[in-house]
Amino acid sequence: MKRFVPMVAIDVATKQEAIALFDKLMVDPQPIVKIGMELYYGLGQVIVCEAKKRGFKVFLDLKLYDIPNTVHRAMAAIGRLGIDFTTIHAAGGSEMMIAGLAGLEEGAKEVGVAPAKLLAITQLTSIDEQILHEQQHVDLSLIESVQNYAQLAERVGLAGVVCSAHEIKAIRKVTGDDFLCVTPGIRPVHALKDDQKRVVTPVQARIDGSNAIVVGRPITQSVDPVAAYQKIQKAFLNEEEEK
Numbered sequence: 001m002k003r004f005v006p007m008v009a010i011d012v013a014t015k016q017e018a019i020a021l022f023d024k025l026m027v028d029p030q031p032i033v034k035i036g037m038e039l040y041y042g043l044g045q046v047i048v049c050e051a052k053k054r055g056f057k058v059f060l061d062l063k064l065y066d067i068p069n070t071v072h073r074a075m076a077a078i079g080r081l082g083i084d085f086t087t088i089h090a091a092g093g094s095e096m097m098i099a100g101l102a103g104l105e106e107g108a109k110e111v112g113v114a115p116a117k118l119l120a121i122t123q124l125t126s127i128d129e130q131i132l133h134e135q136q137h138v139d140l141s142l143i144e145s146v147q148n149y150a151q152l153a154e155r156v157g158l159a160g161v162v163c164s165a166h167e168i169k170a171i172r173k174v175t176g177d178d179f180l181c182v183t184p185g186i187r188p189v190h191a192l193k194d195d196q197k198r199v200v201t202p203v204q205a206r207i208d209g210s211n212a213i214v215v216g217r218p219i220t221q222s223v224d225p226v227a228a229y230q231k232i233q234k235a236f237l238n239e240e241e242e243k
């Protein structure tokens, strides 16, 4: 199965902080950098250019969720950036995902680059069964809901989903072999509790069959982000078990 290098979530507020992390993370193998809402809303395209200039593959995680026409146009703009991965909420439905995928492909074609892999957000890793049932009033179990979104996303031609590694085995039962499971909510063994609810270690994510792990604070807030990244990368890609 295809495994990507870890995706490091560069969730910082300023260009200086982001560039300092990019410069530190120019190691071998170079991680994929994930640019999310905080950085992109604050700085825009310039930060994507800074990452690409340094040779990073870019995961632009903006989690689009709007009416199909708006998503189509926004995804065309994302497609023109020539990035490698991006996201859309499966909860927006198949018509919205189809529009997003078409927009992404059109934008990429306009500038002559390969379209990014489009991943559907299933249930955020900060959601647990209690939130799902008591606040969202969803009757399905969390696993069933994630499975349903994964099937929907595959049916409309998306490359994969974002989910917790806890759900990978259930997703693999209902999707094809090439369908990607990209998994945030990664926490090394001794991590403190935070907003993430469905957490998994890098080793367990590998065992469960994750195609790519997304890791933010355990790397970016570490006193030594490069050492933290390399330890997680080795654990995930099985070069050295996590201690």
Ligand SMILES: O=c1ccn([C@@H]2O[C@H](COP(=O)(O)O)[C@@H](O)[C@H]2O)c(=O)[nH]1
Binding pocket: 009, 011, 036, 121, 123, 124, 125, 126, 162, 163, 184, 185, 186, 196, 214, 215, 216, 217, 218
């Ligand atoms: O379900 C999801 C979807 C996206 N994310 C993003 O991943 C990183 C995780 O960062 P940590 O600091 O390791 O918690 C963050 O950018 C989220 O926006 C997610 O966590 N869960």
